Amino acid sequence: MFKIAGVRLIRSVFSAVSVVSWAVLLGACAGSSLPDSGGPRSWIVENVASKATAELYADVIKPGVFERLSSKVIEGYTVESGNLVMPDNSLGSLVTVRSADGSLTALVEKPKESGLLVVDTQGKSTFKIPVTKNYSQSDFIVDEVEFRRLSKTKPIIASEPKVIDIFLGYTQVAVDLVGEPHRHALAFVENVNLAFRNASVSGVSLRLVGTQVVAENYLIIGATLRNLFEIFSIGIKNSAPDVVYGVLGDHPENNAYGWGFMPGRSAIGYALRPTTFLHELGHNAGGLHCSADGGAAVPYGYGFNNGTTSTVQCGEGSVNYSSPTLKDQDGNPLGNTATADMARVWRENAARLSSYSFGPPRNFKKTGSTITKVTFGWDPVDGAVRYDFYSTVLSGPEVRKTGETTGVTYTVSDTFGRTQYFVKAVDAQGKESILSNGASR
Secondary structure, three states, rough: OOOOOEEEEOOOOOOOOOOOOOOOOOOOOOOOOOOOOOOEEEEOOOOHHHHHHHHHHHHEEEEEOOEEEEEEOOEEEEEEEEEOOOOOOEEEEEEEEEOOOOEEEEEEOOEEEEEEEOOOOOOEEEOOOOOOOOOOOOEEEHHHHHHHHHHHOOOOOOOOEEEEEEEEEEEEEHHHOOOOOOHHHHHHHHHHHHHOOOOOOOOOEEEEEEEEOOOOOOOOOOOHHHHHHOOOOOHHHHHHOOOOEEEEEEOOOOOOOOEEEEEOOEEEEOOOOEEEEEEHHHHOOOOOOHHHHHOOOOOOOOEEOOOOOOOOHHHOOOOOOOEEEEOOOOOOOEEOOOOOOOHHHHHOOOOOOOHOOOOOOOOOEEEEOOEEEEEEEEEOOOOEEEEEEEEEEOOOOOOEEEEEEOOOEEEEEOOOOOEEEEEEEEEEOOEOOOOOOOEEO
């Protein structure tokens, strides 16, 4: 059994977004001298609450220049993100989350150095660089049901914006690495939204709805991924997320940086690697690694490496998802329409990934039939105001809506038995669940 150290829930709207580019302040912060030694680096910033945020991270992003793309306030935290432009025009990224008391969490991704900056209320600043390890273990588990659904159903890009609600559960070992977990969770989530903006994944965003800390340490292995909903059951129940992610610490028996269902709605990963968070969520969306490896549900569901720069699914050279519209510092593409368009994968799977908090009808099955008609039934879904009925020719690619009802049964005309049927639940706000299991005559 596990012990619960804390649960936090959020459901709020953030303030206005600004877009501005500016150079960070030159020189070291007063009272802060950044050492050059290996491993975690620590120093003190005097009067931290009075310092501008840019003063707190100025040294760790050198020689980069911060190009801020977003600034917003979420639950009293100031969240900023943008790209780091290096002298050779290569790009990194910076995400900062600052509390009202002056404490800070910052994710720093430079082409040759990445790390986590944490500044506490007393001004103690620590910059941690994750240790690089060589893992040969695969990092995903194929969800066979979702994989078949994704590979056989014609993808549909939602016409309205989709918000994917995510819950992050932490072990205490992970919290010891990253500091205040809620601030760290906001930084991880904003890092994904930055990647969406860079890859022009419009109309899709990630939103943090809760965090939880458990005392027991868990390994980064497939078995932990499979048990994730049990490990963080209380936080998940209270926050009703679409997607669940476990933030875990280091352990000699870890066999990967992270694990994720492909496609699916849950993943786990190492606390000091925000690119692993991006990578494993890419698996949840339906993407795999490099196209040469094969195995994705769609032919364009891979990352990309152009020989100089790579994206997060096919290496970790930049905080970006592959997209044919995205280019590196030399003008070379970071994707193509045939084999590397994770931006498209995200757009096509946003409706699915944003619907898990409102579950699909269960036990969908045939309940009766005549020579010309078939009746189907299913269990009611809490919060549903109607059910939309869908059908497709068996093994066909396109699923079409054919009717709707407010009850939990539906009768169709079906003589030949070559059609498969599904049902979706719809709530009062128009939010749709994913499709139910299929059933036929």
